[in-house]
Amino acid sequence: MNAAPEDPLARERAHLSASRAALRAMREDAQALDIRDVTANWVNAEVLRGQLDERIKALADLSHTPLFFGRLDFLHAPGAEQAEGGEGEQFYIGRRHVHDADGDPMVIDWRAPVSQPFYRASKKDPLDVGLRRRFGYTGGELTAYEDEHLTDTTEAEQVSRLLQEEIERPRVGPMRDIVATIQPEQDEIVRGGLGGSVCVQGGPGTGKTAVGLHRVAYLLYAHRERLARTGTLVIGPNRSFLHYIEQVLPALGELEVRQATVDDLVAHVEVKGVDDAAAAVVKGDARMADVLRRALRSHVTVPQEAVVVVRGSRRWRVPAYEVEEIVRELLARDMRYGAARDALPQRIAHAVLVQMERSGEAPDDRVQDAVARNTAVKAAVKAIWPPVDPAKLVLRLLSDADFLGAHADGILTPEEQKTILWARPARGVKSAKWSVADAVLIDEAADQITRTHSLGHVVLDEAQDLSPMQYRAVGRRCTTGSATVLGDLAQGTTPWATPSWDEALAHLGKADAVVEELTAGFRVPREVIAYASRLLPAIAPDLTEVSSVRQSPGSLAVRHVPDPADPAEAVLAACVESLRNEGSVGLIAADARVPVLAEALRAAGLSYLDPGEETTPDTRLTLVPASLAKGLEYDYVVLDEPAAVLTGEPDERTGLRRLYVALTRAVSGLTVVHTAPLPEALATA
Ligand SMILES: Nc1ncnc2c1ncn2[C@@H]1O[C@H](COP(=O)(O)OP(=O)(O)OP(=O)(O)O)[C@@H](O)[C@H]1O
Structure with missing residues (x-):
């Protein structure tokens, strides 16, 4: 490369070619790795080979996506802990990390801490950045750059032309990433910590979806191991929407994020029916969770008889009142129905063990396990705390007016009960005409029986349209994780659309989420948004x-x-x-x-x-x-x-x-x- 040093564009192009060559070398290194020496057996080898293949894929040089889109010249060399192992004060910011043969960075991942000033630095707060340079590309060729001297007070602040061009670029194809032009207020949401949940209210085209997807990519970078273990999920309103956004995360190098609709999450039964709006509203109301809880617990019966366990020549008798005490204690605890059911045989066995000890025996844990598996104990548990199928439970509630009445009394009005009862009771789970809202009820019941697995992070887009019961369904998929909730109250078009984010977040179980508002629109032209906004007062x-x-x-x-x-x-x-x-x-x-x-x-x-x-x-x-x-x-x-x-x-x-x-x-x-x-x-x- 013999670029004239006085031609900045040629110098930048030279850095681009050198970075491309370095990326190629990284890929070749990964391909050439001989894993035979480091893997003890073929299982390990398969796992490692899979990981390597992923890495090789991630290192592909995509000709249509520029390797870097920005440069930061710091005034001082950042601390070693920020410099990703490299020293120096000039960093190229791109979609992935590229280093040279010595391990020095040629391109820094946009998600690294050292890249943050690219998005946040301003004349007011330059964050030690002297120069911010944005690059323009035409068909993969670096053709332009634009400089901002952040500490130069004489230079006028202006909207980036490259940002303008990016926003104006025709939208053929699926949604694309905005990594080169994330705005400061968007970046704050993207880089928010994994611990807290955030809710973004934003009008049409303010970049909520884009921000949500970039946030997932950021979190995966910053907490890779934890999230690889716990999983991430993006929830969108329908298939068309998911198709539209499905390529954004892979373009950012993230291939492992699951994308689904709420209906996909609760697909316990085949949905064949449709509710009228009135029925769907009641079924989607959070009070239904209480109705389900009551109906589920009604299966537990107070024991009338003692449990008699025969072991060898001896009979051990746990009297009915003692079994009742155990049952009442389990009911009083905030346990899942299934977990309590699993605990019951051990509790009865424990009562037997206490008797054995009193009579001078010295039983150990194995004896307790054996007693818990004894047929008499099993039969007692089955009678007292029978297994419940969540779909059958919901089916009975919607088919049997008396059963519904018994458990919805004081929770739903008689009219509401009538509204949700099926006109023709279903004969079985398979033949029932389940609606989308019914599937959510089954999901709730299933969770009351067995705890739903929680993911590390969930992004919920177009959240304004969810019913309280749907929020609960999403919430139980991130009980131990966090959520990013995106929506616009003005775009709520379901009869149960949420009136306020506080209410929605409470149903989601994330009442402590921070609510942020985005108001700058990147999609809709001024004239058009002004016209549409005439509807806002209504x-x-x-x-x-x-x-x-x-x-x-x-x-x-x-x-x-x-x-x-x-x-x-x-x-x-x-x-x-x-x-x-x-x-x-x-x-x-x-x-x-x-x-x-x-x-x-x-x-x-x-x-x-x-x-x-x-x-x-x-x-x-x-x-x-x-x-x-x-x-x-x-x-x-x-x-x-x-x-x-x-x-x-x-x-x-x-x-x-x-x-x-x-x-x-x-x-x-x-x-x-x-x-x-x-x-x-x-x-x-
Ligand atoms: N910082 C940005 N730079 C460039 N383009 C952006 C930026 N932020 C958003 N956009 C673009 O603006 C358009 C609207 O973004 P997005 O779909 O994320 O908005 P939204 O708030 O989810 O809209 P809606 O409420 O209609 O669903 C997209 O084409 C997106 O790529």
């Missing part, structure tokens, strides 16, 4: 309006088409128009209008995708039912008939919220096409 009056960092003048068009001969014509024309631009196009419509529009698109020869499917250069148009639009974004959005979106929902507020979601999916332009009148807030000029 749907969430307490929330702050998003302030967009994107200008994009002329991004909003509202077209009234009076009495069209062909109801789809104007919408199709708007799609064709939008497709003339670069990037993705989403046609969002009320669910009920989707079949008609699908037919019209086909007739017009316009190919289209389903939400979450990856756009290709040939097919960039997606037909999105309004119910699936949440969390997604398109460069251009054509919104079909807002009035139909409103009438598609059970009440006005939910309708307006659904509309707010649909109006806030556009990155570059929104065209609203309508024949019916617009809702009042949008109709006024």
Whole structure:
């Protein structure tokens, strides 16, 4: 490399080539490792080989993702503990760590402590950084850089052009990472400790999903061993959404994070039925946990007879009142039903042992175990504390009015009980028409019987839509871990959508979580967010309006088409128009209008995708039912008939919220096409 030292860009390119070569060498080293000498047997060898393969994969040089995107020149050499083993004052920040043959860092992982000032340093607080340099790439080539001299008071502070370009870049393909441009307020959430839970309230496009995913990547870096053991989980609202986000973490080198919907987590039975809103609201109410607890415990019966254990020539008798005492004591303790059931035989056996000792025997633990397994003890336990199948328990509650009445008395009103009872009682668990809410009830019952395994960290996206019982289902999957809860109260579109984060967090079991608010919008252009925000007073009056960092003048068009001969014509024309631009196009419509529009698109020869499917250069148009639009974004959005979106929902507020979601999916332009009148807030000029 013979770059002229006076040409900074050439010097940076030279560092890029050298870093690439170093990464290649790291990969070759990993490939060449001979593990035969260090593994005692083939099992170890297999495990180690698997780990090595993962590492080799992680060291791949992805030509489309720049190896580094920033540089920090510190004023002083950071302490050795921060410098990742390297000394010196200049660091290149990238997606992964790269070192040279001597082990000195060429690129520092963005998650390392020394990289933090790249995201946080400002003129007000330079954090010992003299120069922050951001790099611009064109097709894998380093083509530009932008400098900020943080201690130079004469240099004007300005919005980074590279950040602007990144935000403006067309959105073809799935969601991508934002690692090069994480903003300071976002970084604070990303790098929050593993110990505490955090809840992020943020309007559309403020980067909640992006922040949640980067937070997982950060936590995995900072607490790798612990989280590898305990596991991490990202929860999203539906499959389309999970498809949309699924490549972000792998792009950041994290391949082990499970992604699921709440329905996936509670899939104990096949869901074949649908609840009406009233039934779903009651079933999703946290009081159902108390009903289940009572119903479950009703299986425990107070013993009427003594337990008689015969061993050899001797009979040992634990009188009924003593067994009753044991049972009452177990009931009084805050134990899982199953754990108490497991403890009961040992407790009875212990009572027998006490008698043996009194009569001069010296039994040991093995004798206690043997007594606990004695058929008489087993039979007594079965009669007193029978095994309960969670699905059968819920089935009985929903089928048997008397059983429900007995256990819901004083908890649910008679009307509420009637609302959730099945019109036709189910015959068995397999044939029952379980709904999504029923599956959550079964999950709750299952947890009351046997404790659910807790993960190390759970990210819950679009959290505003969960019912209290769903929050509980998520909460029990992180009882010993922490949670990142992301959502927007204004986008709550379920009948049970949460009215406040305090309430939601209490149901989740994380009442001590810190609530943060993000208000800078990175998706929706200023004009469009201002238009959508006219709905805020009606749907969430307490929330702050998003302030967009994107200008994009002329991004909003509202077209009234009076009495069209062909109801789809104007919408199709708007799609064709939008497709003339670069990037993705989403046609969002009320669910009920989707079949008609699908037919019209086909007739017009316009190919289209389903939400979450990856756009290709040939097919960039997606037909999105309004119910699936949440969390997604398109460069251009054509919104079909807002009035139909409103009438598609059970009440006005939910309708307006659904509309707010649909109006806030556009990155570059929104065209609203309508024949019916617009809702009042949008109709006024
Ligand atoms: N710091 C950033 N730099 C560049 N792009 C960003 C940044 N933060 C967010 N974005 C982009 O803004 C868009 C919106 O982000 P995201 O989907 O995470 O928002 P959200 O708050 O989850 O939105 P919604 O409420 O609609 O679900 C995405 O394209 C994301 O990549």
